[in-house]
Ligand code: SF4
């Protein structure tokens with residue numbers, strides 16, 4: 014990013030914040046204090062996460078999956094082979110006794126205590142200070158131990174040559190493991206959202222900073238019952254679900 | 258009588274044919290590894306559901322057996338049983354060779370095998386894999402030192418130290434191998450510390466079975482004397498290890514059934530898992546435990562050498578079946594994200610995952626076996642590993658005839 018671009022973003026951010034502060038004093042002011050400007054280093058001040066409202070999420074809708082595949086350059090298909098990578102998938106649930114149905118997207122849950130990071134022999138699987146769990150494609154040796162360890166099947170190995178479907182902003186590679194990055198390139202650019210959250214027509218996916226008590230996501234989590242998938246494992250996931 | 262170790266002659270056509278045959282296996286394995294590297298894992302049967310396949314079955318089997326193969330040497334060196342002393346050098350050699358074969362398969366199966374060396378400097382202290390890199394190196398070091406103190410009289414003062422070191426190290430090593438799976442808390446099949454002692458007991462059985470076969474082959478083909486007493490002792494060992502393995506298997510499934518409440522997974526393995534159920538009952542339990550135990554215990558067959566050899570082969574086949582059930586069966590059973598719900602998705606959630614190994618994976622696995630055996634065949638020619646005679650009166654003069 015050149016200096017002008019940085020300046021423009023900071024200026025816009027500042028202008029918007031001022032405008033916002035004028036309209037909605039308390040709430041927005043806190044948020045401005047916490048959201049991250051592009052030139053600010055990643056820090057544990059933030060903990061990015063998603064809140065997924067399963068009551069809004071529709072069976073058969075795949076908009077979030079399509080958006081993720083476009084944003085990150087992995088190939089979406091009608092019918093996948095078991096070897097195809099999938100960064101995000103829609104899971105359909107039917108309750109065994111009541112028959113109640115739910116539909117919801119599952120992706121890397123960006124665990125605070127990520128098993129994938131614990132087991133990785135090289136440290137390629139790592140967690141950023143702001144809670145985003147990533148794979149460093151330069152030192153991943155493709156041992157797949159992280160895939161064995163992840164309770165959510167969030168990771169995929171790239172099984173074959175990519176024939177340059179990949180995008181410059183999201184390097185991928187045959188023989189390496191990959192998964193949802195929480196659109197870190199968008200977060201780092203100050204977009205303050207993810208491709209899936211932007212794409213959802215029902216606004217079922219809410220992106221935000223769990224550490225910021227004033228953010229919408231933190232307030233919704235404080236005010237409503239929500240759950241982590243496999244909460245029994247105590248991983249303190251960054252992705253939460255309501256309505257199930 | 259004094260025991261003299263001597264290199265085998267290794268000039269016969271048979272010797273060279275054997276070495277060439279094993280060399281071809283190694284080449285087959287390397288060819289498969291090259292193809293997997295070049296095309297990616299797309300040419301294997303492995304996928305994003307069954308992420309560790311047949312190569313891991315072979316690799317973990319070899320690594321586990323390596324630690325058990327050292328057993329005979331430990332009995333001689335650590336527990337001071339004289340009768341096993343002449344058998345010890347082969348035991349240490351076999352341990353090194355099997356570990357080398359197993360590690361080679363593990364390395365060559367990596368998505369980026371070219372980067373394997375990264376594990377040497379990018380160490381993650383919380384990773385069992387990282388610990389294992391240290392454990393494997395230590396095992397090589399201690400066992401090689403132990404072998405040296407056995408073969409070189411001037412190194413005698415270090416014999417006990419190296420012997421104990423190798424003994425303790427191998428227990429840690431197999432614990433580490435077991436924990437690779439034991440730490441996978443999210444998976445129904447694994448996530449129990451019981452896997453560590455289970456792997457230690459299995460290692461004794463598998464390693465000793467391979468030892469018996471290699472010993473019989475070496476003395477049979479090398480036309481050296483091998484006494485009944487030596488074999489009888491090894492056979493007794495095998496029987497004890499079968500009983501212990503059977504017990505550990507029983508306890509493991511009982512724990513899953515009654516304490517961990519993993520009923521669905523247990524029903525899958527024990528009753529309706531198709532191939533996995535068959536491999537468990539027919540492969541691991543009947544062929545691997547029951548049949549060899551009976552063969553080696555029944556008065557009519559127990560002193561027959563061919564029967565001991567057949568039993569050892571059955572034990573090894575049972576071992577491979579066990580590894581297949583543990584490693585692949587454990588992954589075939591779907592992870593449960595939402596207990597109480599049936600799940601389905603494009604990523605195969607809630608389904609039993611299918612896996613058919615491709616020929617490349619067989620080739621890589623067999624290549625690992627080839628590496629281990631080729632190392633042994635080569636080493637017995639250049640090192641004084643094998644006693645000239647293991648006839649009863651030489652190996653154990655006190656035995657009553
Ligand atoms: S969901 Fe899986 S891949 Fe993502 S942080 Fe947790 S363990 Fe790692």
Ligand code: SF4
Nearest residue numbers: 133153154156157159
């Ligand atoms: S596959 Fe890559 S990221 Fe995953 S554990 Fe192995 S080296 Fe780490």
